[in-house]
Amino acid sequence: MSATERLLTAGIDVGSSAVKVAVMEDGPAGPRLLEGRTERIRRRDAHTVARAAFDDALREAGVLEGDLAYVATTGEGEFVEWRTGHFYGMTTHARGALFLEPAARAAVDVGALHARAILMDPRGKVLGYRMTSQCASGSGQFLENICRYLGVTLEEIGPLSLKADDPEKCSSICAVLAETDVINMVSRGISTANILKGIHESMAGRYLRLLASGGATGVVLVTGGLAADVGLVAAMREGARGEGEAASKMSVEIRAHPQSVLAGAIGAALWGAFRARRLAADGMALAAAPAPAAMPAAMPAAPSLAPADG
Numbered sequence: 001m002s003a004t005e006r007l008l009t010a011g012i013d014v015g016s017s018a019v020k021v022a023v024m025e026d027g028p029a030g031p032r033l034l035e036g037r038t039e040r041i042r043r044r045d046a047h048t049v050a051r052a053a054f055d056d057a058l059r060e061a062g063v064l065e066g067d068l069a070y071v072a073t074t075g076e077g078e079f080v081e082w083r084t085g086h087f088y089g090m091t092t093h094a095r096g097a098l099f100l101e102p103a104a105r106a107a108v109d110v111g112a113l114h115a116r117a118i119l120m121d122p123r124g125k126v127l128g129y130r131m132t133s134q135c136a137s138g139s140g141q142f143l144e145n146i147c148r149y150l151g152v153t154l155e156e157i158g159p160l161s162l163k164a165d166d167p168e169k170c171s172s173i174c175a176v177l178a179e180t181d182v183i184n185m186v187s188r189g190i191s192t193a194n195i196l197k198g199i200h201e202s203m204a205g206r207y208l209r210l211l212a213s214g215g216a217t218g219v220v221l222v223t224g225g226l227a228a229d230v231g232l233v234a235a236m237r238e239g240a241r242g243e244g245e246a247a248s249k250m251s252v253e254i255r256a257h258p259q260s261v262l263a264g265a266i267g268a269a270l271w272g273a274f275r276a277r278r279l280a281a282d283g284m285a286l287a288a289a290p291a292p293a294a295m296p297a298a299m300p301a302a303p304s305l306a307p308a309d310g
Contacts, residue, residue, distance in 0.1 A: 001176075007069040007276060008034075010057070010123035011268030012050060014091065016078035017112035017140065018225060019050045021057040022096075022265035032120055036262040038225075041307055050080055062094065072272030074264050087271045089264060090129050092121040096267030097221040100257040106216040107263065108207050108236075110226035112140040117210035117220075124267075130210040138225050146199060150192050154229070157196050161231025164197030188204045189264070192223035198229060204235035208250060227260030 006027030013020040023035040037060070039053040044247050058065060065082075073083040074092040089109075097107035098120065107118045116131040132139070147154055168190050170181045178199070211220060226232055236254045259266070 007271045007273060008063055008067050009070045009072065009272040009276065010054065011092070011265040011270070011272060012054060012071065012077050012080055012083070013089075013262075013264035013268060014046060014050055014073065014075045014080070015111055015264075016076070016224075018261075019046065019053045020262050020265040021050075021053045022262050022269045023057050023061040023063055024266065024269040024273065025172055026270070031270055031273065033099075033259065033262075033266060034063065036259055038261055038267065044143060046076070047079060050077065054082075070269075070272035071277040072268035072275070074268040084272065085275060087268050090116070090118050090126050091124075091266045092267030092271060093223050094118050094126050094267065095124040095270050096263030096265070097223055098122075098124045099266050099270060100223075100259055100263060101219060101221040101255055103219040103223040104255070105218040106211060106214070106220040106252070108220060108265070110140060110207070110222065110224040110232075112144075113226070114139055115210070115224075116208055117207065117214050117216060119208045119214050119216055120269045128214050130214045132206060132210065140224070142178070143199070143203070143226065143229075145179065146196075148187070149179070149182060151197065152192065152196075158228070158230035158232065158234075160193045161196040161200050161229075164191075164193040166194050167197035167201055168194050170195075170198040170202045191308050197235070198276065200229075200232045200235040201239070203232060204239045207236060208239050208252075211252060212250055218253065220254050221260065221263075222254065222256045223260045224261035225261050228257045 006025060009026065011022045011025050018038055018040045021037045022033060025032045025034055035057045037053050037057040037130045039049050041049050069086045071082060073080045074089050077083065078086050093107050093109045097104045104154060105120060109116050114132050116129055118129045119127040121127055146155060147157055152160060168185050170178050182195060222233055233254060233256045240250045240252050240254055
């Protein structure tokens, strides 16, 4: 298989709370995202959810499983028995972030159980990383617990946070202390918007400290499920500018992308394409994409790169 041939790959990112699937085409014009799908696990069997999300993504992309040159997993996806190979999460998030935002030189991956700052070079090589401690106060699960207590949905918290006029400071050290803080705030009549803004500033401060400790500069893309939280992203931007409780005055520009949640799955699919070409060069027969009459609308392409690990 030559570098000029088109091929199809899929990436499956299995997280603690959701499964993400990306179906990609890689060819002379660069990689394109054909279909992306996110499915919450919600106490269901993760294997069943992964298979259903994978099948649905292929169907929506108009792709047959037999057409895939490589099925790559990442995160906790090693149990996926139909995978071709597995890649490290930091590697896939770095590569996926670069695809979504070619100017990015760092990513902040905010997952259900932890958050991590990943530094990479222009080719997607991971240069270093920092991760939050085992305490859940900087995680998506923590924020979801707070939402349940306040009676709001995850989709509502971002817009509500943006309406805050006097954010209430919240503990950024311990999830238990933070939840106790919220209970006290409610009893004192603090508005939901100001509570959420305070929590967002607390979380943003943790992420910015991770970036600062790693020496991040330039464009930083927020990835993971909480990248869709406009209130959290706004708090990070304000903090990086030296504003608000999360103030740190850094030389970074915080960005998010509508497909940020798919970064890990996209990166896995892209590394799968690279690996497929390497295997083909060694004589292993792999499926190549058929030439369809029309392909779905493409997303911006990033350079074809070699993986740092995995």
